[in-house]
Amino acid sequence: MPNATIRDVAREAQVSVASVSRALNGHERVRPELRARVQEAAARLGYVPHAGARSLSLARTSAIGVVLPDLHGEFFSELLRGMDREVAAQKLALLLTVLQDGRGLNTLAALRGQVDGLVVMAPQLGAAELRAQLPAGLPAVFLNCAPGLAGAALRVDNAAGAAAMVEHLVAAGARAIAHVAGPVGNVDAEERRAGAVAAAARAGVALTVIQGDFNEASGAAAAVQVARGEIQADALFAANDAMAIGALVALKGHGVAVPAQVRVAGFDDIPLARLVTPALTTMRVDIAALGARAVQLLARRIVAPAEGLVEVGPADAEAIVPRLVVRDTTTETDRERQS
Amino acid sequence: MPNATIRDVAREAQVSVASVSRALNGHERVRPELRARVQEAAARLGYVPHAGARSLSLARTSAIGVVLPDLHGEFFSELLRGMDREVAAQKLALLLTVLQDGRGLNTLAALRGQVDGLVVMAPQLGAAELRAQLPAGLPAVFLNCAPGLAGAALRVDNAAGAAAMVEHLVAAGARAIAHVAGPVGNVDAEERRAGAVAAAARAGVALTVIQGDFNEASGAAAAVQVARGEIQADALFAANDAMAIGALVALKGHGVAVPAQVRVAGFDDIPLARLVTPALTTMRVDIAALGARAVQLLARRIVAPAEGLVEVGPADAEAIVPRLVVRDTTTETDRERQS
DNA sequence: GTCGTTGATGTAACCGTTTACACGTAACAA
DNA sequence: TTGTTACGTGTAAACGGTTACATCAACGAC
Known part of the structure; x- marks a missing residue:
């Protein structure tokens, strides 16, 4: 028994x-x-x-599904940590689904009856593609997704962040910026590039885009081009920290002084960023807050129908603006020689 | 509709x-x-x-619960990544529950009817305490938990890893090793110390244990003792990478050549380990594999009853053996001066 | 023509809850 | 006394699937 x-x-x-x-x-x-x-x-x-029986009877599972791409490291764990914080507060459970490339196509539909709502992050999927896969009638919140989906949209304002960084670099004396972009097709990468390009144009400084792929190696490769003088730049702004750190190491290896000769900046503020030498200037996105907010928005959408105050629609769209974190790779300080 | x-x-x-x-x-x-x-x-x-209805009828949910402590960073995401890999292969879903301190006590029981099995990681909970909270009759796999629970146990073989490192240091020419241990009461730390001590005895080399606390500062303090000759050692083996890196910096500061005069080694292979100069030799634990294996074991336990070949019991206990990653702090190479 | 057999399909019970509704009882007003 | 009301409790019908069992038609053997 x-x-x-x-x-x-x-x-x-x-x-x-x-x-x-x-x-x-x-x-x-x-x-x-x-x-x-x-x-x-x-x-x-x-x-x-018995949770299953109860949910069948109540037509409510008290679980929400989280659909994520194949993420690595800190971003992934922070996002989940933030979601969990909120989910626990709302007495819900988290059903995690990673959208690998091959599989996962019918996987989404299979969530019907298992969750009350969905937090979806699928930067690589188009709106139509995504819509086709989603179970109809499930409340959803989209993180950094293609616009125009039926549900709340929550995004990181990458363009504003990148622009802020360019402005900071310019204020720090940069006149020619090399931007190491992320992989093509990636929405975050595109937005950061666009924001950087626009800000550079506004500030009247030169900006060269070098194609990268969000991995350290591509950052290093870009740095080598700069070190050799193949690309003229007195600042290197990478679309994420991993590439920035790769670049930092490569520049050091080629005897280029940071920030004296070349300023370096990243994006994301991964924990490693403040540990490298010199410590990396970057944009900090409060990932945990992003996750928590997504769950909050979703929870509201789930109870709303019952309350009668539906007012759904793509009405609520929010953006989280990253914060500039200035460290040693962009400003010459007396801390320069230390640690 | x-x-x-x-x-x-x-x-x-x-x-x-x-x-x-x-x-x-x-x-x-x-x-x-x-x-x-x-x-x-x-x-x-x-x-x-409708997944809920089906699971009620089949008495099978096709979901497994993951119960984790409030983890940070790389470990957390790698573990989940590994689990997800296996979970997808088995056509299951992952229900995530984080065991915060206050809440989460009845949370475990609430999983009844929502999952077919549990992967539990609760290093801070005693066996009795844990047993009381678990829903009866749910297959479970325990990660680094107190021994003696009804289910499969999976752990990291810290002792074997530490022993392997000591052997490597000896092979690299060390004759007197200083081991910077982790905090007392920490299971991982204890096991690593024991493994190092035993291996040193086997190899016939001297080994001095210095108390540390897993933080950089304690590693640095230990290194100072070695540099000053207060402790005779030509190798410093820290129980984690943070302490090893602290030691590395301190040795550099005291003009001690690494690895020529003192070899340095850590444990965990954190991302920073390969970025410091010289790059740190360490033990890498394949966290993703740990997660994947846990799910595999659990899946087997879930189908087993149906097959009739039950053979449960605490029979299967496995250990994941860390892998030695040799970098520049233990071997003199021509790469020494680079990067 | 009858009977058994076989294979495809329908009927209804069941999984473990929640809850609308019916029912019985007691308190109270007339 | 007899209605009315309110309240506590039980009965049974959902919820949306799966599946044991009944049913039924087609077929071949006698």
Whole structure:
């Protein structure tokens, strides 16, 4: 007998199943004496309600699905940490699905009946493609997705962040910037590039785009071009920290002084950024807050229909603006020689 | 009409619900013509089976629960990545639960009926405490947990890893090793110390244990003792990379050549390890593999009862052996001066 | 023509909850 | 006394699937 059911408890407490359900769910109209008897019986049998059955009956699973691309490292864990924080507060559970390239196409639809809503991050999928895969009628919040989907949209304002960084570099004395872009087709990468290009144009400084792929090696490769003088630049702005760190190491290897000769900047503020020498200037995105906010928005959409105050639609779209974190790779300070 | 049910499909295809179920689940005894008609109807209505209902009927959810402590960074994401890889292969879903300090006590029991099994990592909980919270009769796999629980146990073989490192240091010419241990009470730290001590005894080299606390500062302090000659050693083996890096910096500061005068080694292979100069020799634990293996073991336990070949019990306990990653702090090479 | 056999399909019970509704009882007003 | 009301509790019908069993038609053997 693996587990007791509500009927076992009813028999044990000599009441009906309805009373057991009411007693355990804290209904009003239950005599205290009976409630106590039921609770006692439940405890005696080690009864735990069967979540699946309950969700079938309530048409509510108390779980939300998270659909993510194949992420690495800090970003992934911070996002989940933020989501979990909020999910716990709302007494929900998290069902995680990673969208690998091959599989995962019908995977999304299969979530019907298993979750009450979806937080989707699929920067590589088009709106139409995505819409086709989503189970109809499930509330959803989209993170950095193609625009125009039926649900709340939450994004990182990459363009504004990149622009802020370019402005900072210019203020720090840069006159020719090399931007190491992320992989083509990646929305974040595109937005950062566009923001950087626009800001450079506004500031009247030269900006050369070098193609990268978000990995360290490509940052290093770009740095080598700069070090050899193949590309004229007194600042190297990478679209993420991994590439910036790769570049930093490569520049050091080629005897280029940072930030004296070339300023270096990244994006994301991964933990490693403040540990490298010199410490990396970068844009910090509060990933945990992003995750928490996504869950919050979703939770609101889930209860909303019940409340009658639906007002859904793609109305609410929000953007998280990254914050500039100035460290040693862009400003000459007396801390330069230390640590 | 948010979503079609099996009855809608039955009506649309002019057959019974049983036939729909059989047709869609690939049963044998279904006339091809009827199967086609059902599939067509299902497609027309955009029917997707309701996971909750199905799991209630089948007594199988196709989901497994993952219970983790409040982890940060790389470890967390790598573990989940490994689990997801295996979970996808087994056509399961992942339900994530983070065990924060306060909450999460009844959280575990609430998973009944929502998952088919559990992967639990709760290094801070005692066996009894844990057992009390787990839903009875749920297959479970424990990661680095207290021993003696009913389920498979999977751990990192810290002792073997430490021993391997000591052997490597000896092979690299070390004759007197200083081991900077982690905080007392920490299981990983204890195991690493024990493994190092034993291996040194076997190899017939001296080994001095210096108490540390897993932070950089304690590594640096230990290094100072070695540099000053207060402790005789030609190799410094720290129980984690943070302390090793602290030691590395301190040795450099005291003009001690690494690895010529003192070899340095760490444990964990954090991302920073290959970025410091000289690059740190360390032990790499394949976290993703650990996660994948846990899911694999659990999946086996889940199907086993159905197969009749139960053979459960705490029988299978496995250990993942870390891999030695040799870099520049233990071997003099021509790469020494570079990067 | 009858009977058994076989294979495809339908009927209905079941999984474990929740809850609308029915019902019985007691308190109270007339 | 007799309605009315309010309240506590039980009965049974959902929720959306799966599947044991019943049913039925077609077929071949006698």
